[in-house]
Amino acid sequence: MQDSNIKYDFSDQVCIVTGGTRGIGREISKHFLNAGAKVIALYKSNHEKANAFKNDLGELSDRLTIESVDVSDYHACEEFFKKYSDTSIHVLVNNSGIRRDGLLLMMKEEQWDSVLHTNLKGTFNMTKFATAAMLKNRYGRIINMSSVAGVLGLPGQCNYSASKAGQIAFSKSLSKEVAKRGITINNIAPGFIETELIDDLPEAQVSEYKKQVPMKRFGSSQEVANTVLFLASKESSYITGATIEITGGL
Numbered sequence: 734m735q736d737s738n739i740k741y742d743f744s745d746q747v748c749i750v751t752g753g754t755r756g757i758g759r760e761i762s763k764h765f766l767n768a769g770a771k772v773i774a775l776y777k778s779n780h781e782k783a784n785a786f787k788n789d790l791g792e793l794s795d796r797l798t799i800e801s802v803d804v805s806d807y808h809a810c811e812e813f814f815k816k817y818s819d820t821s822i823h824v825l826v827n828n829s830g831i832r833r834d835g836l837l838l839m840m841k842e843e844q845w846d847s848v849l850h851t852n853l854k855g856t857f858n859m860t861k862f863a864t865a866a867m868l869k870n871r872y873g874r875i876i877n878m879s880s881v882a883g884v885l886g887l888p889g890q891c892n893y894s895a896s897k898a899g900q901i902a903f904s905k906s907l908s909k910e911v912a913k914r915g916i917t918i919n920n921i922a923p924g925f926i927e928t929e930l931i932d933d934l935p936e937a938q939v940s941e942y943k944k945q946v947p948m949k950r951f952g953s954s955q956e957v958a959n960t961v962l963f964l965a966s967k968e969s970s971y972i973t974g975a976t977i978e979i980t981g982g983l
């Protein structure tokens with residue numbers, strides 16, 4: 734697989750990646766660092782994984798800041814952006830996300846609220862403050878990590894699918910509000926990507942899902958990160974309000 738730093742140059746750019754210390758986000762942060770960016774990777778509470786990520790990076794870690802910020806908390810996001818008010822922000826990747834699956838009739842209010850608050854309200858919170866910062870420079874790239882669940886809908890995921898479809902609709906509206914100001918906002922809708930998020934799927938379900946994927950395999954975080962870097966680059970200047978599916982043809 735080709736390394737992103739061969740294709741893109743993000744030196745002098747500051748990229749915020751939420752959920753940027755584990756799974757897909759970890760790979761996105763690493764790709765940005767390899768391409769010369771300064772990265773601020775946010776996470777919720779897994780300090781061990783976040784510190785291990787930073788420690789494993791060697792020299793690249795000089796350009797990485799890790800911060801524990803709960804994206805579902807409006808005031809925590811506001812405080813985070815206040816702290817960086819003197820920093821030009823070029824890229825925001827709204828990647829943090831959770832699943833709390835269950836059939837609708839069994840779904841508890843908490844399952845609905847926690848998923849909507851993290852995935853959709855978190856996107857609103859971070860994007861609102863990032864957009865304000867980006868408007869100052871009339872430049873910005875915002876990428877939401879949606880999901881194929883938000884496009885197709887998956888059983889047992891009314892909450893998750895609604896939150897992911899919400900991100901897509903959110904960005905279609907916002908793209909029209911900020912199009913003239915040099916800010917683009919797009920979505921990525923991955924299918925099944927091998928991370929801890931889907932570790933809990935039973936073996937039988939995994940092999941059933943793999944049969945349904947035309948490429949007969951799950952995707953990797955690197956394959957998602959490559960597309961994030963393209964959408965975050967200056968080269969993607971005429972793409973906004975769009976959703977790119979990374980699903981192996983699902």
Ligand SMILES: NC(=O)c1ccc[n+]([C@@H]2O[C@H](COP(=O)([O-])OP(=O)(O)OC[C@H]3O[C@@H](n4cnc5c(N)ncnc54)[C@H](OP(=O)(O)O)[C@@H]3O)[C@@H](O)[C@H]2O)c1
Nearest residue numbers: 752756757776777778779803804829830880925926928930
């Ligand atoms: N894996 C897939 O198959 C797949 C498919 C489609 C879409 N996606 C989407 O891709 C994104 C990344 O998924 P992943 O598989 O990499 O997940 P993951 O391995 O479970 O990692 C999730 C990351 O999000 C962070 N996070 C969760 N809640 C947060 C909050 N309230 N505030 C700040 N950070 C929070 C976590 O922080 P901690 O480390 O502190 O817990 C962690 O860093 C998600 O939005 C997911 O919905 C994944």
